[in-house]
Amino acid sequence: MNIKFNPLNSLTLVLLVTSLVTLGACQERTALLIKDSSTPIAIERTGLDGEYDPSGLAKRVAQALEQDSILRGISTVYVAQNDSKIILKGTISDELLLDRMIAVSRDVQGVSKVDVSQVEIR
16 A cells, blocks of 8 residues: 655644634633623522512512511511612501511521611501
8 A cells, every 4th residue: 555645635634633623622711701701690689580680689588578477468568678788668567577577587698787767666
């Protein structure tokens, strides 16, 4: 068998292999950059399903209050937020209920403070 060496074919093969290896490495780096570039959502901006929500903390606190067996059904107190601070607004019939609302609100991840200055006890 007589094989002739053709430098042009060898060079073409080397360039082809180098291109494929480089392309593969670039695709891997791009995938890593895409994964790593996703900025985590601040806990006070995390919604009910983990999505970005500017009122996420307030919604999660409202959900916790609604799920509490004692507080369920109280519709005269509203939940707002200022960054990681929860603000309760409205009226409530009993100071013990307000204390429970504060405790339940504080248990929600991301709450730094609960402001009840706008809640009136009647």
